[in-house]
Amino acid sequence: MxxxxxxxxxxxxxxxxxxxxxxxxxxxxxxxxxxxxxxxxxxxxxxxxxxxxxxxxxxxxxxxxxxxxxxxxxxxxxxxxxxxxxxxxxxxxxxxxHDLGIDPGLQKDGVEADLQRLLAEQVDLISEGATLVRREFPTAIGPVDLMVRDAGGAAIAVEVKRRGDIDGVEQLTRYLELLGRDPHLAPVTGVFAAQEIKPQARVLAEDRGIRCLVLDYEDMKGIESGAPRLF
CATH class of the missing domain: 2.70.180.20 (Protein Yojf; Chain: A;)
Incomplete structure (x- = not known):
């Protein structure tokens, strides 16, 4: 340059x-x-x-x-x-x-993969006493982000987004329909988790019996890091 x-x-x-x-x-x-x-x-x-x-x-x-x-x-x-x-x-x-060399590219903090990883480590945010079954749980139309079981053993499918909109709710709805056909999982409930959920998406999710979970990424990182916190 x-x-x-x-x-x-x-x-x-x-x-x-x-x-x-x-x-x-x-x-x-x-x-x-x-x-x-x-x-x-x-x-x-x-x-x-x-x-x-x-x-x-x-x-x-x-x-x-x-x-x-x-x-x-x-x-x-x-x-x-x-x-x-x-x-x-x-x-x-x-x-x-100036020879700047080859740039490795922008590494974003707080992308969906980070949220998914943190939520997998902190499944109590989904349901107290829950346990993780698997990340990227496979279905015939692609993997659902998290599959967990609550304290009573009931299956919960979780779709994680940075910003939750109607498309994300539709995606989780399709996953739930397929997962509900598996006798080892049924009945399966759904959780739509995101840093921000649009009002229209929340209305649609609740109409379909899907619970919405707003994620505080900064707070989740603090729990993961173990760093001392004043508040």
Whole structure:
């Protein structure tokens, strides 16, 4: 990645035209070929940019540009659309290259797999005295997230979502219909567990005899970690 801090003006031409008058900005030329123009405000969003596939070439400034103080011109052209980003550089304050290597990607905390794992370790949240039968309990149309038995031995199928909507309730309903045909499990009740359950989903679940369980992910992590807690 090349990072350049420069006093520059930027013109975008193509499907739309846009102009940034001279000012000090950060020019970020990434390894994928893209160019992003940032100011000191606006959070993460660039003022203008060109996404790959594109190519960057440098040009000598024209006579009028040179007389106005332009020392270098960058032209970034999109290879498919022909859109162009033209950067007039008046002064370079910083110019550096950095090899960032291969990024491993974003690892999200609090995804459904984390919720499922934590709930499997804390099945008392589902029913006091419950025991875990299996995670990813198989059915003919795919696995239900958790199968547990309550203190009396009755089977409970649990579907875990980050945000519970109507589709999740429909999914659990289909699982319950299939699981209820198994004489070793029947009767099977259902629990729809999520960090947030939409009102329409709650109404549908309760109409079908499915219990809703709202999960407090931060609290569940605290129980798992064993870290001292003040409250």
């Amino acid at each position: 090349r990072l350049v801090i420069a006093r520059c003006a930027v013109d975008y031409s193509g499907r739309l035209n846009a102009h940034l008058p001279p000012a000090t900005r950060v020019l970020m030329h990434k390894g994928d070929g893209s160019l992003l123009v940032h100011s000191d405000g606006g959070s993460y969003k660039p003022l203008n940019w060109m996404s790959p596939p594109c190519s960057l070439t440098t040009e000598e400034p024209g006579e009028d540009e040179a007389s106005a103080g332009v020392v270098e011109v960058w032209r970034v052209t999109h290879k498919k659309t022909g859109d162009a980003l033209r950067v007039q550089i008046y002064e370079v304050l910083h110019d550096s290259n």
